[in-house]
Amino acid sequence: MNEPYGPEAPRPISSTSSSTMKMFMGLLTLFIVAQTIGTVLFCLYLHMKMDKMEEVLSLNEDYIFLRKVQKCQTAEGQKSTLLDCEKILKGFQNLQCKDGATKEQPKFEMQRGHEHHERSHLTHKNETSVAAEKRQPIAVHLAVKEREKAGSVLEWKETMYAPKSSLISNQEGKLKVKEAGLYYIYSQVSFCTKEVSLAPFTLYIYLHIPKEEDRLLLKGQKTQSTLKSFCELQSIRVGGVFNLREDDMVFVNVTDSTKVKYSHGNTYFGMFKL
Ligand SMILES: *[C@@H]1O[C@H](CO)[C@@H](O)[C@H](O)[C@H]1NC(C)=O
Ligand SMILES: *[C@@H]1O[C@H](CO)[C@@H](O)[C@H](O)[C@H]1NC(C)=O
Numbered sequence: 001m002n003e004p005y006g007p008e009a010p011r012p013i014s015s016t017s018s019s020t021m022k023m024f025m026g027l028l029t030l031f032i033v034a035q036t037i038g039t040v041l042f043c044l045y046l047h048m049k050m051d052k053m054e055e056v057l058s059l060n061e062d063y064i065f066l067r068k069v070q071k072c073q074t075a076e077g078q079k080s081t082l083l084d085c086e087k088i089l090k091g092f093q094n095l096q097c098k099d100g101a102t103k104e105q106p107k108f109e110m111q112r113g114h115e116h117h118e119r120s121h122l123t124h125k126n127e128t129s130v131a132a133e134k135r136q137p138i139a140v141h142l143a144v145k146e147r148e149k150a151g152s153v154l155e156w157k158e159t160m161y162a163p164k165s166s167l168i169s170n171q172e173g174k175l176k177v178k179e180a181g182l183y184y185i186y187s188q189v190s191f192c193t194k195e196v197s198l199a200p201f202t203l204y205i206y207l208h209i210p211k212e213e214d215r216l217l218l219k220g221q222k223t224q225s226t227l228k229s230f231c232e233l234q235s236i237r238v239g240g241v242f243n244l245r246e247d248d249m250v251f252v253n254v255t256d257s258t259k260v261k262y263s264h265g266n267t268y269f270g271m272f273k274l
Contacts, residue, residue: 065088065091065092068083068088069088069089069092071083071085072085072088072089073089136165137163137165137272137273138165138167138168138177138179138272138273139163139165139168139270139271139272139273140162140163140164140165140168140170140175140270140271140272141159141162141163141268141269141270142156142157142158142159142162142170142175142268142269142270143156143157143158143159143162143264143265143267143268144156144157144189144260144262144266144267144268144269145157146262147257150257150258151257152253152254152255152257153172153173153174153251153252153253154173154189154251154252154253154254154257154260154267154269155172155173156170156173156175156269159264159268162270163272166178167179167273168271171249173251173252174208174249174250174251175249175250175251175269175271176247176248176249177244177246177247177248177249177250177271177273178246178247179246179273180244180245180246180248181243181244181273181274182241182242182243182244182273182274183241183242183243183244183271183272183273183274184239184240184241184271184272184274185205185217185218185239185240185241185242185250185270185271186237186238186239186240186269186270186271187203187205187218187237187238187239187252187268187269187270188235188236188237188238188266188267188268189203189220189235189236189252189254189260189267190233190234190235190260190261190263190266190267191222191233191234191235191236191254191256191259191260191261192231192232192233192234192259192261193224193231193232193234193259194230194231194232195224198223199255200221200222200223200224200255201221201222201223201224201234201236201254201255201256201259202219202220202221202254202255203218203219203220203221203236203238203252203254204216204218204219204252204253204254205217205218205219205238205250205251205252206250206251206252206253207242207244207248207249207250208248208249208250208251209245209248209249210247217240217242217250218238218239218240219238220236220237220238221236222234222236233261233266235266241274250271252269
């Protein structure tokens with residue numbers, strides 16, 4: 001009946017088939033895309049897994065190497081294994097050397113520290129020796145020195161067995177202290193009197209401070225009373241403790257230095273730090 005339209009009849013069919021085709025194609029594309037993404041993800045996963053595996057494998061290798069070293073380090077193990085122990089031990093030593101190079105620094109530091117410690121110990125020792133030197137008594141004992149020119153200030157010289165100190169210097173009869181502190185200062189002057197004089201023979205110990213007036217520290221006196229023509233020997237002794245500052249000087253002067261006895265042991269001057 002509608003023969004001429006016959007070929008038109010399958011058109012809806014073909015249109016439906018093309019739409020299913022289109023759907024199929026869409027699904028296929030979707031599938032392919034999903035497959036691709038899946039593959040990429042799987043590859044990524046695999047790659048990561050491989051990395052981990054590699055790590056584990058290298059650890060395993062390390063473990064095996066250490067086991068080999070352990071085996072090779074014992075004489076029995078060396079005999080029993082077929083391993084090339086020499087090579088393995090050499091490799092291990094090389095590793096240790098490399099490791100040692102990095103560890104060398106702290107060791108070196110330690111050594112240096114030790115050296116430093118030693119050095120500080122040395123300086124400490126030196127300090128102690130200095131301290132010991134300082135602990136050595138600061139003391140001098142001097143004998144009177146015969147002088148050519150007249151003067152009231154007596155001069156002094158070192159005597160045998162008597163202490164001397166670098167911290168007390170003798171400058172023309174004046175003893176200068178380099179260290180402040182308490183000092184015991186003493187002196188004895190022996191003299192002989194022939195003629196009667198009303199003025200007593202006097203021994204003084206003065207403190208001399210530069211740019212200041214001399215201050216009397218000690219004084220000893222004897223009145224000459226005898227009328228004898230020969231020398232009557234007398235001695236005056238004084239001594240006391242004084243607080244001296246650095247560079248202070250002390251000296252002895254007498255009223256008449258011509259009467260002073262210069263024989264050994266008669267006239268002396270000394271001081272020491274307490
Ligand atoms: C103390 O130090 C001096 C140098 O200042 C040195 O010559 C001496 O050997 C040292 N003494 C000691 C005991 O270390
Ligand atoms: C002893 O020295 C003091 C201080 O320099 C002085 O004042 C005094 O006159 C001197 N004594 C004699 C006897 O020269």
